[in-house]
Amino acid sequence: MHKNQTFKLKRKPKIIGSYTIVGPKEGKGNFGPYFDYVMKNDYFGEKTFEKAERKMIESAVTGVIQNAKLQTKDIDMMIAGDLLNQIISSSYAARAFKFPFLGVYGACSTMAESYAVASVLVDGGYFENVVCCTGSHFSTAERQYRFPLELGNQRPPTSQWTVTGAGASVISLNGDGPCITSVTFGKVVDFGVNDVNNMGAAMAPAARDTLLAHFLNTKTSPNDYDLIITGDLGKLGSEILIDLMEEEGVTLGVNYGDCGQMYYKREQKTLCGASGAGCCATAFNSYIIKKIKEGQYKKVLFLPTGALLSSISTQQGDTIPCVCHAIVIEKE
Amino acid sequence: MDDKQRNEAYNKYVSAKIPKTKAWPSLFNSFWVGGLICVIGQGINDLLLLAFPNLSMQTAWTLTLITLIFLASFLTGLGVYDQIGKFAGGGSIVPITGFSNSITSPSIEFKSEGIIYGICVKMFTIAGPVIVFGVVSSMVVGFIYWIISLF
Secondary structure: OOOOOEEEOOOOOEEEEEEEEEOHHHHOOOOHHHOOEEOOOOOOOOOOHHHHHHHHHHHHHHHHHHHOOOOHHHOOEEEEEEOOHHHHHHHHHHOOOOOOEEEOOOHHHHHHHHHHHHHHHHHOOOOOEEEEEEEEOHHHHHHHHOOOOOOOOOOOOOOOEEOOEEEEEEEEOOOOOOEEEEEEOOOOEOOOOOOOOOHHHHHHHHHHHHHHHHHHHHOOOHHHOOEEEEOOOHHHHHHHHHHHHHHOOOOOOOOEEEHHHHHOOHHHOOOOOEEOHHHHHHHHHHHHHHHHHHOOOOEEEEEOEEEOOOHHHHHOOOOOOEEEOEEEEEOO | OOHHHHHHHHHHHHHHHOOOOOHHHHHHHHHHHHHHHHHHHHHHHHHHHHHOOOOOHHHHHHHHHHHHHHHHHHHHHOOOHHHHHHHHOHHHHOOHHHHHHHHHHHHHHHHHHOHHHHHHHHOOOOOHHHHHHHHHHHHHHHHHHHHHHHO
């Protein structure tokens, strides 16, 4: 374990606002009633899916600033990322705003990465209000990583469904909301999986690595948390994580869950569940944040994982390196 | 245990844990949908010969193929063919309709990048290898035919 992997945030930055926007399929999923805005179709009034993804991120940032009862001029920094090459959705969305922008990429773990960076920056006193935003779009991800939408092929049983949606938060020292008390930055882990249709299996070892480091560095165990939630390991990946942790003598019990596994309903036929940067971003900023505010969860460990591959590395036969960042959110 | 052994052990564990596709139901669906597409093709062929008795067999086949390619392309545009494909798998990929679908679907998808760089460049991303192998194998067969015809 690296000694500087986990940071305790002394001033406890708060999540003072959160906002989610999702596509119609996501709106019909299990978290449906908790989203702030459900789009009528995947185009969101734009000509292409890429432009729609960009507009989703723009709307999420605008929405979250309103939700935090702030104005655009109060924002000191925007940290955002997405799945498209050169994170164009985030950068192009940032063009619409007049604040400094940091683009981050951690594949599906991007939300936690932006939280981690933002909360450290805010805790250090360098910035006052930082917007974090992450999104993904099913149709843009499919064409970048997989096949055209209308191609009549079958999806393997381990595959997952990229979420169309964007989630955003404002991190600040002033205001009310759940606070981020510690963060663990993950290392890149590769257990030699090269099946792009089995991201859960590729990412589970990264979650194991970060979980073990986090428990060791914070001297906590699974029982100290009301909810331990991974991002998009999916049905198979989360079962693998439970097995991997069991081998290390750590039991993940009923307080463990996975956003990807919980996201869609069974009849929506997404096989192993949801995935994508928007998956944990929208699940966290809707359902989980609301449940923390209501007091159902007092201490939550949020650790989305990301598979850091590209279609080029896959075609060259490389295995899939993965990363997982963890943050602890507590009711204030 | 070094990393290589660890990875091997992990991959072995994962492949044991992967949910398996049920072979018989998917084979059955492939079989009857694929068969149905062939029956439709044969039906078109017979109808053509019935309507135009002077048509040569060769021309009737060509017209049948054109009709099937058009139908598959049309259904792709309507968003129906991918649903058939999800259900039937190989049954709707192997016939010529699957080939038509594999050219139409990227053309629709990449329309947003323009006619040249979008449609024309991306049209063959999936069907390209099939065409290459088709041309190469017909060259090989032609060469063998030529050798044999020398004797």
